[in-house]
Amino acid sequence: MELLEISQEDARKSKGIYLDVRRNNERDRGHVEKDIHIPTSELERRYDEIPKDKEIIVYCGGGSRSLYSTLFLQSKGYKAKSLQGGYRRYNSE
16 A cells, blocks of 8 residues: 655655645635645546646645545555645645
8 A cells, every 4th residue: 555645844855746635715825836726625527637647745734635635546546645734734844
């Protein structure tokens, strides 16, 4: 089984693409620069917009939605990992 999470430190070193799965109103308060935004509620119908040849670093506010989204993307053959601590932790470091 593939690892589900990536640390903040390893994510910053990665050449992966950040995927924001938060709702629009959460994203309005800030996000990772140059990320992709697909809310969890839309992921099942829009996942093909995500490049399959890159590592995908999935984040939400705190980590639970990104874990669900990571499992879904891994089931579709993506190299996806959930960002530990989510955007709240990313934004505080």
